[in-house]
Amino acid sequence: MKTIETGSTLRAELAKLPKPLVLVPTMGALHEGHLSLIRRARELAGPTGTVVVSIFVNPIQFDRASDLEGYPRPMEADLAVCEAEGVDVVFTPEVSSMYFPDRSITVLEQSLSQTLCGATRPGHFDGVCTVVLKLFLLSGCEIAVFGEKDYQQLAIIRRMVRDLNVPVEIVGGPTVREADGLAMSSRNVKLTAEQRADAPRIRKALLKASEALTKEEILQIASEEISASPLTRIDYLSLVDAETLQPVDDLNRPTVLATAVFYGDVRLIDNIQISAR
Ligand SMILES: Nc1ncnc2c1ncn2[C@@H]1O[C@H](COP(=O)(O)OP(=O)(O)OP(=O)(O)O)[C@@H](O)[C@H]1O
Numbered sequence: 136m137k138t139i140e141t142g143s144t145l146r147a148e149l150a151k152l153p154k155p156l157v158l159v160p161t162m163g164a165l166h167e168g169h170l171s172l173i174r175r176a177r178e179l180a181g182p183t184g185t186v187v188v189s190i191f192v193n194p195i196q197f198d199r200a201s202d203l204e205g206y207p208r209p210m211e212a213d214l215a216v217c218e219a220e221g222v223d224v225v226f227t228p229e230v231s232s233m234y235f236p237d238r239s240i241t242v243l244e245q246s247l248s249q250t251l252c253g254a255t256r257p258g259h260f261d262g263v264c265t266v267v268l269k270l271f272l273l274s275g276c277e278i279a280v281f282g283e284k285d286y287q288q289l290a291i292i293r294r295m296v297r298d299l300n301v302p303v304e305i306v307g308g309p310t311v312r313e314a315d316g317l318a319m320s321s322r323n324v325k326l327t328a329e330q331r332a333d334a335p336r337i338r339k340a341l342l343k344a345s346e347a348l349t350k351e352e353i354l355q356i357a358s359e360e361i362s363a364s365p366l367t368r369i370d371y372l373s374l375v376d377a378e379t380l381q382p383v384d385d386l387n388r389p390t391v392l393a394t395a396v397f398y399g400d401v402r403l404i405d406n407i408q409i410s411a412r
């Protein structure tokens with residue numbers, strides 16, 4: 136396994152390796168959710184293709200300084216995990232090698248990012264799109280794999296690739312969960328024992344609500360179940376069209392029930408698909 140730290144050498148190094156080139160972009164603190172994406176990348180690359188994992192905590196997608204500063208960065212353990220998974224190349228750039236101090240170009244998404252995380256984390260998806268486009272250009276990858284836990288992110292990246300004619304195939308991977316249903320997330324390690332024990336209520340709430348028949352009932356059940364704990368604070372809870380991510384009036388098309396919940400300073404997200412009624 137090769138570790139490359141600067142963008143300027145990445146593309147030239149990767150061009151020498153066998154195709155297809157499959158990229159898994161991450162912010163590190165790797166868990167089973169990431170591993171499922173790496174394994175999917177290997178399937179897509181085949182035994183002779185090249186799997187690249189990027190580990191970069193992208194400062195321009197954070198809206199809270201405390202979240203950025205406190206983001207877990209266990210680099211040695213992450214490299215060991217990548218090695219054990221048979222990753223070919225890990226790209227670990229410094230912030231200074233990714234961004235010029237006077238950078239002035241950003242990728243703006245102006246529709247899908249108006250709801251959910253985009254509404255409560257202004258500028259977040261502009262930061263995500265900008266870094267993901269840079270990672271695509273720096274690596275020259277043909278395929279990139281993203282998780283469905285970050286449903287809105289996946290939809291926005293698909294839109295970016297469509298709208299900007301980016302020659303990268305986007306593949307989604309299902310959300311991997313702890314045994315108690317909590318979606319795996321790098322931020323889970325920041326929960327206290329009490330918060331961690333309570334957090335599976337998010338998944339339970341979404342599952343229970345997804346059985347209801349009307350929009351109002353779905354939102355009410357999910358809201359009550361999550362708010363029943365004094366440890367939670369709902370950042371958003373929304374029912375949106377699965378494709379446009381716009382709020383829906385009825386359930387005659389596939390929708391997604393998505394939420395972000397704060398436990399203290401730790402913000403967790405999850406979502407569930409709701410079929411048309
Ligand atoms: N539980 C999971 N199942 C499947 N994919 C996941 C899961 N968690 C994260 N991913 C995916 O891994 C990629 C990298 O995400 P990231 O490094 O931000 O991890 P994370 O666990 O989502 O961290 P956090 O939510 O705390 O920022 C993204 O495509 C994300 O959707």
Ligand SMILES: CC(C)(CO)[C@@H](O)C(=O)[O-]
Nearest residue numbers: 160161162193263266285
């Ligand atoms: C896609 C990503 C690596 C861009 O920084 C990040 O948003 C993430 O880890 O989901």
Ligand code: BAL
Nearest residue numbers: 162196197259285288
């Ligand atoms: N997984 C999404 C990255 C973030 O929360 O910034």
